[in-house]
Amino acid sequence: MKALFALVRKELAVLFGSPMAYLVLALVGLVTALLFFDHLRVYNQILFVYTSNASGGFELGTLPERVNLEDQVFLPLMEQLGVTLIGIVPLVTMRVFAEERARGTEEILMTSLLTPSQIVLGKFAATFCFVTLMLTCSLVYPAAAVLRAGLGLPHLAAVALGLFALSLALAAIGLACSAFSANQIMAAVSAYAVAFVIYDFGWLEPFLGAGAGKLLDAISLQPRFVGFAEGIVSLADLAYFAGIIGTAFAVARLGLDVVRVR
């Protein structure tokens, strides 16, 4: 177990030893801030329009149902953050296995007392730690919106859980792609491709017919995430994300074996 923790610590040290970790954290903070303030600006403009039209004052009760902080700022921000994660998470995961293989340091690990499964587990754990930190940074503005809008902590917790599950699933996909490559760019590109394809299979519906819609929704990431964004925590959705992570783990484990056998 201590060897496993040593691997996790080493992974984090290597990650924070490169500028990429800080760039990614800064990028997430910047993108979240830009999106948040853009939605807030639009929301304020809508409020201004209603205020201008009201004579002698403006009352919140007179606003249309969907003109509120939750629908105009919070929910769209969460959905965009989900898409943003697709763009950012592979930047974190691309190097995890590929760099190790390209540098030849994989041989240090493979001649240690760690089993291949433990190597994969250690790398997943370290990456998940970083992704959690990244997510915490990105949740500052949405948290402010939630508290300001009076949506309550349960809603924020549900959204955070959804984003967490989505991020970990994307990280797991990225790690699985990295485990099959010695080239970081290839690892990132393949992770982008897989993530974009499974984010929303809805694009297949015109080809497969409307009947396939439910099935496509069931296997897509995005519809699973929307429930969390609306404050609904479903065990089925959590199991779906856990399934993605489990499958990616098995694929990454296979990646280590393929190198030894092929």
Added chain:
Amino acid sequence: MFQHGGAMYEAGIERARHGVRVEATGLSRRFGEQLVLDGISLAIEPGETFTLLGANGAGKTTFVRLVIGYLVPSSGRVTVDGLSPETAPRAVHARLGYVAETSRLYPDLRVRGLLRFAGQVRGLAGPALDEAVERMLLRFDLTTVDRRLVGNLSKGYQQRVSLAQAFVHDPPLLVVDEPTSGLDPLQQFEVREFLRSLAGQRTVILCTHDLFEARALATRVGVLRAGKLAALGSVDEVLDAAAPLDLFRAAKAMPA
């Protein structure tokens, strides 16, 4: 789980303290259609410094990668102390240290951190780990650079770190792939002195295409040519035999 302890672990390591036996039987390895290693059979005795000679691409690195369990044989088998890297990888890895062809290290880690990591993933913990790291820093004269990033070290220092990380758990078998490649003469001398100091104490498998190095260190030599074992014996035996490589004729003319 991976503590440096346990009666069986200790007994196995203690028994192997002065080296382990490595045996290859009909060992072959293909990469796709290409047969890189073809039916290698040999035995390396405990305490022996066995040198595998051959030109680039002869199959030396593939052979050692099979010994350490990084690759799986296409056919045949290899054992370390009677254990197969395929079926008992942890037991085999507990008995070996591996130094790759070029310094394959983590450039973003500091020297001390890297040695601690290498010790931890090879079962060391607590005072045993601290003691092993200090011992390696002293033995390889790394105390003055122990807080520097590995990536910022010179090639000679990186090779010292590479040897230190492989030897941190004091393994009975050291597998070293072209350890002096790219080093200046003084650095080459230091590496050879270290390997010479292990003579009779540890089993060493040394891959090289440097004939001088083979002469200086080897108790026995195996010559690989196009994946086949072209010759096997002491340096002189190999040279006096059918002289499978012109390379060796040249070596014979060299001063010992």
